[in-house]
Amino acid sequence: MRRIKKEAIEKKLKELAKDYRIFAPMNGDVKETGGEFEECFPRLSGKCAFLPPEEEILRYKDGKVEETPEDKPIILFGIRPCDARAISLIELAMRDEKFPDVYFLRKKEKGIIISIACKEPGDTCFCTSFGHGPFSTQGSDALLVEKDDYYLVLGNEKFFKLFGEGEEAREEDKEYFEEAKKRAEEKIEKIPVDNLGEKLLSRIEDPVWEKISRKCLNCGACTFLCPTCYCFDIQDLERSWGVSRRRYWDSCMFSIYTKEASGHNPRPTHRERVRNRIMHKFSYYPYLYGEFGCTGCGRCVVYCPVNFDIREVLKILGGSG
């Protein structure tokens, strides 16, 4: 563990804005900044840096295809560990050998993710349910813990090369780290998730889905704010100079998401759509990639207009509620 002055990191971040695109929480959401950041749990998550709501992937111009050139590498700074972990979970799908996603991966490979430990978790956090927590380092090149005018840093070479090594952490720093970690973890509700994937699969035709899903309005708020939801749509848009092929966030909550050209929709109602969202995160994802597709950040709980609470749903379906 190292300790680095806060102002040294803040200054360095602003300098790096010349050669990097800096994304950080600002005015409540993760957005591109000039190296400034705000200490908060942002509403729009860290995925905005690597999977933006909209991006051009190629152009068709004067009879030729032009791939969108690579932009400057990305530094994602100041997110919570749950968001850093979320990006590593998205990466599992993006790395799928059948369909590697070059647009995501080229950003991710050159990118740097720096999270700030979550000393004051919210009432809707349940990250410890998945074996990680408010001080988790998975997905982060560095985890910073605020202490007075220092950050205590658990980082890799990539981080220290850019931001400097500071000094060796003191014994009292390590104690502070352990205590803060313990205090934060104790505040978080743990949802039982043992064998959840199999349990869900065995209940796929259970009438309980109809009950659970009834109040869902099928808007996309939960999926767009979710740090691990990565579904997108690709469309070719006409421009005066040719065609722009772009991709956009899409949501399995929308009825049009699965609507086929014939007009048939294999997920015709809220029941099938809600079931898919839950099954994908807690059954298909562990089956395909060995991890749950959820970090327990609680955004879908907080921002759902009808208070659809995924924690309650997991308790019911997992047999503990």
Add this chain to the structure above:
Amino acid sequence: MIERIREEARKAFEEGKIEILIGFGRGTLRATPIFIEKKEDVDKLIWDDTCWINLATYLRRFRGKKTGIVAKGCDARSVVALIAEKQLKREDVYIIGVPCQGMKNEKGEEFLSCRYCEYPTPPVYDVLVGEKREGKKENYPDVSEFESMPPEKRWEFFSEEAKKCIRCYACREACPMCYCEECFVDSLDPRWLEPGLSLSSLQFWHLVRAYHQAGRCSDCGACERACPMDVKILYLTRKLNKEVRELFGFVTGLDPEALPPLGTYSTEDKEEFIL
């Protein structure tokens, strides 16, 4: 109040007036919509100042069933508007009307739509629970404030609000009147609107949704409260409601027999807004 609501709900089940009841139950953060299918469950109903979802948005899912709804003034007006637009049959809906005390956000502040609410008491109901409440007669002071801004300031305000949108359509889905089988934004042929978050696309979405609400919106404010990005919407929908009232003397959701202005034509219609 809640005992009266439960009592009326129980009676409606016993008398065979309803097969299902849409009401509010206790959620984990605030009141949450619940769907009750037997009288034993009516004790799950609650009533407080977080019951801000407009429950009329669920009614079309239960068409053909005798459906009860616990309705505030605005919810009931949406039910009436849906009946007027032939989306529901009056005899299929059983309205347990609740004179509304006004709804509040998590900080305990009353919502804008409630602050200026003219009809806290449902104008149409099958049974009314509690004493009638008088509405306010303030004639859209919030809209007047918006109107008093110079055009470029209004455009700037509108653009800044539209820019916050991520097109999750929580506003649309929370709205009882947004029931189109295919929303214009989802149509691929013809494609009225590009996907994505360009300013012009966002402006287009917000303008066209607001226009489609003219004289149909009950001022419930559920759209604005549903929005996770805090986009202001009511200044547009309320402005259009004000216009419809001034031009056509029409107020949404007071009379299921009255034809809504967008659904009718009269040679007496005022035309001064046509250039």
